Amino acid sequence: MLKNYFKIAIAVLKRRKFFTFISLFGISLTLTILIVLSAFLDVMLSPAYPDVKRSRELFISRVVLKSDKGNYTSQSPSSLYFIKNFVSTMKRPEKIAVHTGRNTTNAYQNNKKMEVELMYTNVPFWEVYEFDFIEGKPFNGQDLENVAQVAVISEDTRAKYFGESSSALGRYVEANNIKYRVIGVVKNVPATMIYANSDVYLPYTLDKANLDGTSIMGDYLVTLLAKSTADLPLIKEEYQQLLKKVPHPEKNQELLLSKTNSYLESFTEQVFGNVGDSGKTRFFLMIGVFVFLFMLLPTINLVNINVSRIMERSSEIGVRKAFGASSRTLVGQFIVENMILTVLGGVLGILLSFVIISILNASGLIAHMNLVINLTVLGYSLLACLVFGLMSGVYPAWRMSKLNVVTALKANN
Structure with a gap:
């Protein structure tokens, strides 16, 4: 038929x-x-590369300070103070990656001006995200302690600075009038990888603008890597309990709101939602x-x-x-x-x-x-x-x- x-x-x-x-x-x-x-x-x-562990990840993309009377709302990514003193004390995550968003700045090579994107990170960032190193290696804890002016750059950045076939190791890139010694070159990251894409990666201890202060709000994003997907709800609960211990700048006048979201929830929250509704x-x-x-x-x-x-x-x-x-x-x-x-x-x-x-x-x-x-x-x-x-x-x-x-x-x- x-x-x-x-x-x-x-x-x-x-x-x-x-x-x-x-x-x-x-x-x-x-x-x-x-x-x-x-x-x-x-x-x-x-x-996708380099964010291949996404099924085990949760993201803290912003914190919100809200008046209990509804007079005002303020929101931004987290500060280093908040991350060091509170988020880093969490027991459930296997790794806690800390990094800024992409910051565009001017760089110079042979008196030629060009724009590059900088990202400040910690050491676990290189363990949570699996970058392919074309040459060299990431910076380590000793580099952070010594406030070493070192950098990991992308493949494209190497080509712009030193040429397609030249090695970049031990050479210097200049940004914000500071010279950084290149210790590693990574394969290019797609622009769609919003938590991992940058031209130059620097130790967060070089970020002098955000090192001091006791504000909860800042410029840093957090990626929490769970040991298994079964731990994700436990990490969410631990983070909510943690927020209750954070002292507010104006006690009894402000509510601190924040969530740990999946990648999709983090993406839709930034585009459509708010801290109470991811917008998914x-x-x-x-x-x-x-x-x-x-x-x-x-x-x-x-x-x-x-x-x-x-x-x-x-x-x-x-x-x-x-x-x-x-x-x-x-x-x-x-x-x-x-x-x-x-x-x-x-x-x-x-x-x-x-x-x-x-x-x-x-x-x-x-x-x-x-x-x-x-x-x-x-x-x-x-x-x-x-x-x-x-x-x-x-x-x-x-x-x-x-x-x-x-x-x-x-x-x-």
Whole structure:
């Protein structure tokens, strides 16, 4: 039966080539855009170099001081004071990585000015994040104690300063009018790795602006690495208990709020949410609404085309009904035909997506990002094909099943 449905579907597609082209174009273009967007989201949110332990990580991206009367709210990343005196006392995490966000500054090489991004880190940062060292090694505890002016730089930074094939070890990079001796070079980190991407990595003891003071707020982010995923809820609870022990700058007047979040929650909190709501639900709701609305217009167009096709085939439907074909059989046939059309459009969409993704990767639109259509993205694409086919096929099939035999036979006379 399916073989006959397939033959009929191909014959119908060949009969009206223009309508077939419009249908395939709408399906393939819609799916191409969805596949490329899915690939972007997959790269941004999935574990990748150097953040390969993400399933065991929790992030402290900000702390909030809030008036208990609701007069004001102040929020920022954590301070070194808060991290050293409180976060570092936590027992559950296996490692606690501390680092600033990326700070853009001016650097000079042969009297040529260029912009580089600096990140101050501690030693466990290099254990939580698994960087590939092209040469050299990370700084150690002794370097931090000695306040050694050393640096780890990215592959791109080495190329800018010293050339593609030159060794950078023992040589100096200058930023903020300070010279740092290069002790390591790491493979470039994609710009989508927001907690690990930088041009130059420095010991946090060189960050003189943040070393002193007793403020809770500062410039530092924290990554907590659990021994296993089972420890994640325990770390969350330990952190909340820890906050109760932190003295507030104005006692009984301010509430200290902060959370340990997964990577996704940390990402959505910074974009959509607040410390009480990570914004994850809103994030997925927005994606769902966008996908639905984006697919709605081509689906409506495809429904109209399918209804027109059905009206053209009304005499065929009338004859089949007259010879005993049930409405259920006819509905099933038309949905199968529509699914075949959708799958063909999906295949074209996937092929077109490969072309566009290859162009985007070659363009370097986002530094060191490599989009791929992996199994996750392919799964989303196949699901989109299925939904597209059902959405555009059910209503026309229902209309077809309601055609009266006599009316259908007279339709083309």
